Amino acid sequence: MKKTFFSVLLLAGLFFTSLAASAQDANFYIYLCLGQSNMEGNAPYEPQDTLVNPRFQVLSAVDNKDLGRVKGKWYPARAPLCREHTGLTPADYFGRTMVENLPENVRVGVVHVAIGGCKIELFQKDKCEEYIKTAPDWMLNMLKEYDNDPYGRLVEMAKIAQKDGVIKGILLHQGESNTGEKDWPEKVKSVYESLLADLNLKAEDVPLLAGEVVNADHGGTCAVMNDIIDTLPQVIKNCAVVSSKGLSCAADHLHFDAAGYRILGRRYAAAMLNMMGIKLPTTEDVIKNTVEASSNMHGCDFPRLDKENRAYFRIYAPDVKRLQVDICGKKYDMDKDEFGWWTVKTDPLVVGFHYYFLLVDGFSVIDPMSTTYFGCSRMASGIEVPEGKEGDYYRTQNVPHGQVRTCTYYSETQKRFRRCVVYTPAEYEKNTKKRYPVLYLQHGMGEDETGWSTQGYMYNILDNQIAEGKCVPMIVVMESGDVEVGFRPRPGKDVNEERNLYGASFATLMINDLIPMVDKTFRTYTDRDHRAMAGLSWGGKQTFDITLTNLDKFSYIGGFSGAIFGLDVKTAFNGVFADADTFNKKVHYMFLGCGTEENMGTAQLVKTLRELNIHVDFYESQGTAHEWLTWRRCLNEFLPHLFKK
Template sequence: MYTSKSFTKFCSSATLLLLFCTGFTFAQSSNTYSVKSWFGPPAPTFSPVVAADHHITFRLKARHASDVKLLFGEWNIKPQTMTKDTAGIWSITINPVEPGIYSYVFTVDGVQTLDPVNPVTKIGTQLYSSIVEVSGNTPRFDEVQNIPHGTLQIHRYLSTPLKQLRGLYVYLPPQYYNQPTTSFPVLYLRHGGGDNESSWTQAAGRADVILENLIAAKKAVPMIIVMTNGLTDGSWAGGSNTKGLKDLDEELTTDVIPLIEKTYRVKKGRESRAITGLSMGGGQAFVIGLRNLDKFAWIGEFSAGLLSDKDFNADEYAPNVVNSTLNQKLKLLWIGIGKDDPRYPGHLDLVAMLNKRNIHNEFLAIPGGHEWTVWRIELAGFMQKLFK
């Protein structure tokens, strides 16, 4: 309890503290920080710059380099020499190109590099290239448009044959949420040897965009797309040899399909499942599909090296299957290839074999090499045939 004497002592101490604080002088602030520059107009694009007439200008800062070249495209690439200005900026403007998605890289004194100011890249098992997109007056079939859009989901699961956690991507069309009581057919879509489960939905693949555009144009049935990892040991061989194909077959049928059918509203009959893929994944889709005709009624492949090999024997991979009885079991067998691809002659042999055995197939050979330009077109054609 305070006494009169103690209260007087407390007040005297407080008065001294107050006098001390008020007598202290703070140093003048030297803060020069400002956000005014944040509100100016954005800086112009440095590289790449797409002009209205579809010329493209590429630039790279490399003051100390002595030789810089542009490698534009995915197939039959011809290096183009760039020129340096007094600020050490190398540049080149290429001739107009058709609307599309293009890959490019630079070489700096012989060392390949991506465009450091362009975040859009082609990736898979490694970073491959930078990407530039050229729009046209009419939106392309593989260009994002102002239409209803679906969603992408990612899952992890334990692979029974590989005994490791694996990833897969699932694309759900906009109708999946707009029609909550509807079940949907499923396309199992496989990637190539240098890619992974995300590649078909990256800037180069655009499977989700292609399907959305087709659905909006009423050219394709709304479907779910499932994209798994087709590599077993990180190599093309591991995804194409006898053991690899056996493991991937078991993984798809034992782990993936049950997971999808437990998680999503899907139609479960074989007539509501399709499988296709590009390159390594095309070989996988062809073989796994033929081995599981009780599960798939729609099979396709694009540019598969395995099927193009001069020693390929379909009967070794799918015994007692590749005969005219396929016509009663399959709704579609699709074969696709670029005419400039070294696999093209092998695909002609494959189609000739199928025709000789009176097996119905649809063969689409288009200009282009072993590249995404071809595979996007092939996928669009394949999708328009499915589940009808």
């Protein structure tokens, strides 16, 4: 009977043990993070640091009212991870890099306890109490959040975490307050062994990663401590040291800045993954699995694109302290290796053309490995993220090719020389007696007369359509439009009035100087039935302003994401829309287009015009915003309708 009773107890114990084990997710990897201010996080975090993959979690070690976190609960690991009023920490980008390089079914969690300015003794069980007695006043409130026992809080939270996942490693960043102490590695060893014992962990399963302090190459105040930190693997077998070489720092040369923390975090992850047998891609791996961007300078291997349209950049700049890639306003910190090469991989980019810059120690420059384009009111780098076969209409094909030439002319209106870009079709040079219709094609704000031929590939679009018989052969003229520098209202002036003046000088110049020069220089038809104008963004506004007040000179009108706002269509442009019948007879074709992902009011304008019985064709580019891919598509739709009346 006794034997049966104990058998039942044994079976019951096994049953409940099994239930407990089933709650633990073997694919939830937990990492303990401890140390002083650089682990705590000293740099202010930025908006990009608050967006995080939900597979990366933090177990809050304290209550955080700012973020609505409760001690002992899991939350998405957005900054700050430590406590209220702390900043970016290496743990932030450690976790992000881990989930990026681990299988989709694996989650990563961090348990984060750190105290700025503390010595390693604060985490030694037998030294903590004595250390707190001598702690400075500014540290007391931080200690109080951990009930004056940061080590105990770390163990308490780690035990909660163990119910949900498996502890896979320990991350330490500490040493500034112990600078010069040669017995520091032994003290770290005692903390490490205490954690293993208290959490029933095995050293071979749970490596320790320790990061160097701000390096001598950035004038690190405590850089001499790195020689001591580097000896840690001699004391702890399953240990690796994470280099701080090349990492940028704050003005105090004691703490890393945000860029430094991001890169340091990725280095922690690279070391941990390496210990797990997972190698981050080498340059050779990247080259093998990606393709050069078509916008690269000839012979340059980078930038590159993978199948998910992530861009890879690689720059050699050994003396630079901080390097970033800025793509359309989103900044990516680049990681510097020991040889002076900086690399980064971006998020997936949407197809189409993107301006970008390199930020070298905060100063914006172009990438020497990319073709340059005039955009953003200056020369800019650009990267072309390719469409599939649907983009062949703007790619070079095996068809007769026209010419794009630069023409210099003198403007009597402005008393200065100006420049325009002119496309002539492939047949123009062959038949010297034939005349051609003209399309005046304008770019947007902050771009110049080269935009349509470089960013827009208009010459390919024309060549391909003419070869296929989709559009008639025509001359295309592109001018700067006096909008190369972005809109800047003069101090003390009415903003709306200033906006109406912006680029307005082009109207007089076009009528008085540009059109006469083109008609004199090229074999054109000079009547309104053979003259069109179209423009993108601010060029769309200029198109409306010029054509609708000069219908004796234009009969085809196009606006691509046109900056045409607040029109009273019944009275605008001297009431040109009030008499629909007259307008429709004069204007052979009017086209308005935009992208589905932008909000330029184009659809509403079309609706309003159609309610007045104005004939207007409308096109929406699916999935694109205020960008060159939208405008290439608009031009492709617009051209077949020109000069066929």
